[in-house]
Structure formats: C-alpha cells, structure tokens
Amino acid sequence: MKKLMAFDLDGTLLFDRTIDPANVQAIHRWQQAGNLAVCATGKSIFATKLALDKTGVTFDYNVLYTGAVVTDAEYNILHAQTLPVSVVRACYERFKEEPGVALFATTLTHDYRLADNVGSSTNILPEFLPLAESEIDTQDYVGVPLWIPEDDARERTYRWILKEFGDSVDCHKNQDFLDIVPRGARRRPGWHGLWSI
The missing domain is CATH 3.40.50.1000 (HAD superfamily/HAD-like)
Structure with a gap:
C-alpha cells in the first residue's frame, strides 16, 4: 500500500x-x-x-x-480555483499607499508586487514582477498575499478583509502575511x- x-x-x-x-x-x-x-x-x-x-x-x-x-x-x-478580479482591485485601492503594507498578487504563472510600503524584503516572497495598475484587470489571480510585519496593523487589515469581502474569500494568517485565497481554499x-x- x-x-x-x-x-x-x-x-x-x-x-x-x-x-x-x-x-x-x-x-x-x-x-x-x-x-x-x-x-x-x-x-x-x-x-x-x-x-x-x-x-x-x-x-x-x-x-x-x-x-x-x-x-x-x-x-x-x-x-x-481563482479569485474575482474585484478582490484584487479593492485591495489595491485600499492598500496602495498604506504605510507598513506590501501588497502582492499571485497568478498561475507569476508573482506580482502591486505596492510596497514596507521598504525591506522577505524570504517568503523574494522575487516578483511589478504590475502596472492598468494591467490589474487583465490577469487571473489565485492569491493576494499582504506582507504586514507589524502585528496590530496586520490584525486591523485582517478585520478589514473579513468585513469587506465577508465569506466570498478565505483569509489565512501565515507568519507575518495575510493570504487572501478563493473561498474554500x-x-x-x-x-x-x-x-x-
């Protein structure tokens, strides 16, 4: 066996x-x-x-x-499974200038950085491609990782995600990341x- x-x-x-x-x-x-x-x-x-x-x-x-x-x-x-593009767009609008937050989006082929307001790097997502705002709606996304090193900011962001998207997505806490993934993933x-x- x-x-x-x-x-x-x-x-x-x-x-x-x-x-x-x-x-x-x-x-x-x-x-x-x-x-x-x-x-x-x-x-x-x-x-x-x-x-x-x-x-x-x-x-x-x-x-x-x-x-x-x-x-x-x-x-x-x-x-x-993939996420609605509207989730990625809403996260971009909310976090593109949020201090202490780096916003990424993952597809089946690439990892993209949408915003980096942290200013350092992480071994968990060490390489990524930039993605212009005009290209956000052209991709199929599987995940939206948010790197938030500060505990209180991460918890506030987690609460925002739950309120904004309800049960249409899942959000997992993973070290100093929040991972938004398709519902049931x-x-x-x-x-x-x-x-x-």
Missing part, C-alpha cells in the same frame, strides 16, 4: 531558502520506498519553484496557494483536488 506524507515549507522544512541535507535524504528514502511526498504550502507555483530550486527535492505533487491549486511534480496544474480541500486525480 502506497503511503503519503505532506510537508509544509516556510518555517517547517525550509529555513533561509535551504532544506537541511538530512531532511532531503529522508524525503528521497521515502520516495524510493514507493511512497508519495507532497508539498502543502501557501506559496504560489512561482515561489515554490524558486524555493525548491537547488534543494535537491522534487515533490510528487504540490498543494499550493493554501489549497487553491494542485500540481504534479512538474507543476502541471491538475486543479485550480484550504489545504484540506486541496487534498480533495489531489484525490480526484
């Missing part, structure tokens, strides 16, 4: 963009024994590829964007996408 083990990345398996060699070897042994290793993370396809590049780990499947997307080992999309439902394959 084939077994499955899921691995979170940031702060669990991945630290400072590296995976301990002993963990890499353990994952390889698990897979060589005929079992499945699955990455389960809030990261996008783009950020997951970047994070795992040069680690020596290739997962059999990836449950990404906190469950909104499932891919195979080569990042071919097997299941995906949790890692557990992502497994349903994996099992339906």
Whole structure:
C-alpha cells in the first residue's frame, strides 16, 4: 500500500531558502520506498519553484496557494480555483499607499508586487514582477498575499478583509502575511483536488 506524507515549507522544512541535507535524504528514502511526498504550502507555483530550486527535492505533487491549486511534480496544474478580479482591485485601492503594507498578487504563472510600503524584503516572497495598475484587470489571480510585519496593523487589515469581502474569500494568517485565497481554499480541500486525480 502506497503511503503519503505532506510537508509544509516556510518555517517547517525550509529555513533561509535551504532544506537541511538530512531532511532531503529522508524525503528521497521515502520516495524510493514507493511512497508519495507532497508539498502543502501557501506559496504560489512561482515561489515554490524558486524555493525548491537547488534543494535537491522534487515533490510528487504540490498543494499550493493554501489549497487553491494542485500540481504534479512538474507543476502541471491538475486543479485550480481563482479569485474575482474585484478582490484584487479593492485591495489595491485600499492598500496602495498604506504605510507598513506590501501588497502582492499571485497568478498561475507569476508573482506580482502591486505596492510596497514596507521598504525591506522577505524570504517568503523574494522575487516578483511589478504590475502596472492598468494591467490589474487583465490577469487571473489565485492569491493576494499582504506582507504586514507589524502585528496590530496586520490584525486591523485582517478585520478589514473579513468585513469587506465577508465569506466570498478565505483569509489565512501565515507568519507575518495575510493570504487572501478563493473561498474554500484550504489545504484540506486541496487534498480533495489531489484525490480526484
């Protein structure tokens, strides 16, 4: 009987963009024994590829964007949910000049920065492309990560998201990020996408 083990990345398996060699070897042994290793993370396809590049780990499947997307080992999309563009537009209008907030938007192919009012960088989203305001309505989005290093500001923003969008989206607290994802996009439902394959 084939077994499955899921691995979170940031702060669990991945630290400072590296995976301990002993963990890499353990994952390889698990897979060589005929079992499945699955990455389960809030990261996008783009950020997951970047994070795992040069680690020596290739997962059999990836449950990404906190469950909104499932891919195979080569990042071919097997299941995906997207957000209404109106959510991205509303977040942009609200946070484009908000001090202490960096606003990103993730698609199935790229991570974009819409606004950066933090002024430093994070290892969780280390690379991104700029996206002009005029291009916001031209993309299909899977997630809207907001990087808010200050606890009180993050909590105020979380309350705003819940009030503004109600139950039309999910918002997950992840370290010093808030991740807005499609309604029902949790890692557990992502497994349903994996099992339906």
